[in-house]
Amino acid sequence: MNLHLFIPSLFWSDITFPQVYHDLSLPSLEALLSKSQATTSPASDTNAWLCQAFDIKKQLDWPVAPITLQTDSIDHEVKTTKDYWLRADPVHLRIEQNHIMLADNYTFELTREEANQFTGVINQHLADDDITLLPLHSHRWYIRLTTAPKLHTHTLNSATCKNINNLLPTGEDSVKWHKLFNEIQMLLYEHPLNLVRAARNKIAINSIWFWGGGYPPQSIRSTYSHLWSNEAFSQSLANISNTLSNPLPENTGNWLKDNDEGNHIIILDSLLNKDQYNLSYEWRENLKELENTWFLPLFNALKNNQINELRISTTNENFSCDFVIKRNSLWKFWTTIKPLHFYAVSQ
Incomplete structure (x- = not known):
């Protein structure tokens, strides 16, 4: 062996x-x-x-999203087509001095019901952008796009416990995704769902992290x-x-x-x-x-x-x-x- x-x-x-x-x-x-x-x-x-x-093989990103999708979609009626998939995972951001630090799900719990509630709120806000979050796992959320954005992202793992100011998406389409990133933070800041979490002494879910985009690898x-x-x-x-x-x-x-x-x-x-x-x-x-x-x-x-x-x-x-x-x-x-x-x- x-x-x-x-x-x-x-x-x-x-x-x-x-x-x-x-x-x-x-x-x-x-x-x-x-x-x-x-x-x-x-x-x-x-x-x-x-x-x-x-x-x-690396695409613009390492294609983590379409790979984990194959597992997370088993219990859902989601067709894992040849579309482009992007992860949009729930995270907690906190301000430290002049930095914005990111914490992943190692620091918080999130039930399937809460994931559905948070993504429902975000999806209602993003309706005009024709973007829908799919909470196929409580900590792994997905976005399906018919065409690949010109976007390079950093993995959630590499951004965890880091100052994210220099880790936001780059590329020709990055302005749009920066805008969505900021809008979602404003939406979730002191949202009733997070007020309920605070009352239960739970960490707020105050942002999402875009990463791991790509098409499903073949063979x-x-x-x-x-x-x-x-x-x-x-x-x-x-x-x-x-x-x-x-x-x-x-x-x-x-x-x-x-x-x-x-x-x-x-x-x-x-x-x-x-x-x-x-x-x-x-x-x-x-x-x-x-x-x-x-x-x-x-x-x-x-x-x-x-x-x-x-x-x-x-x-x-x-x-x-x-x-x-x-x-x-x-x-x-x-x-x-x-x-x-x-x-x-x-x-």
Whole structure:
């Protein structure tokens, strides 16, 4: 079996805070990385990385919307035609000094009923623009257009916890979308729906984020035989590429016993939000958990010849990195085991 782990934010993005690595005990992970063949590349957004892993070609944007649509439309009477699709996800904006910061659904809950109510209000306002929001998932809203706008957007992931002033759509048609963006903010500001949320001590849904537009990709072929993930976009990629897909296994040891062939990819994305929202304690604790539940069993599996090749890929705000460990890599007795922060500061 060959195994590819994708672990966004395996390294802490804030390089001015090296103390985050202090006293972290990660012997299996550090041994794996130290005995690997490592290559670095420029920083990559998580969605972009996943698209490239499944050989999805970039259009004006990475076409996330038409891909997740294939999954989200299953329970709805929506024809996933060859039209252009754009994501328009609910977000919370807050003003900090001279910046407008964006928070995604990691910070708030939104029921299906609330999603229908918010999109109903917005659709009534946008009726003259011939634009309709489709809340096919409580946190994933869609717009269908008959022709592609000349628009370049930034993924929601890359805008999360960032000043959005320089991340708004660009391109020949961007003025129209900036106008819609501003109008929707004004519409939702102190709207009765948000007043109800405030009374329940819930964060306001005061904007939407346009991103991930494109046409449905054609004839997608994956190099992976199996995907194991709880992350929605990767599950959708598996769906359109006819790759077998399952949730993350609960027990790595049992999973290794049951899967001894094939080319598997596992998405471990639990560190990402902790890194984005600067939750250093939670990030450390999560990494310790991954050491016990994943890195230790996989290190032993390599030693026991259960895995032919293990690839660990990660990306954060500063760089992307691949670590390839083969069976015989563990016999590199001359290599020095380096601490995790070595890789974070040496890029």
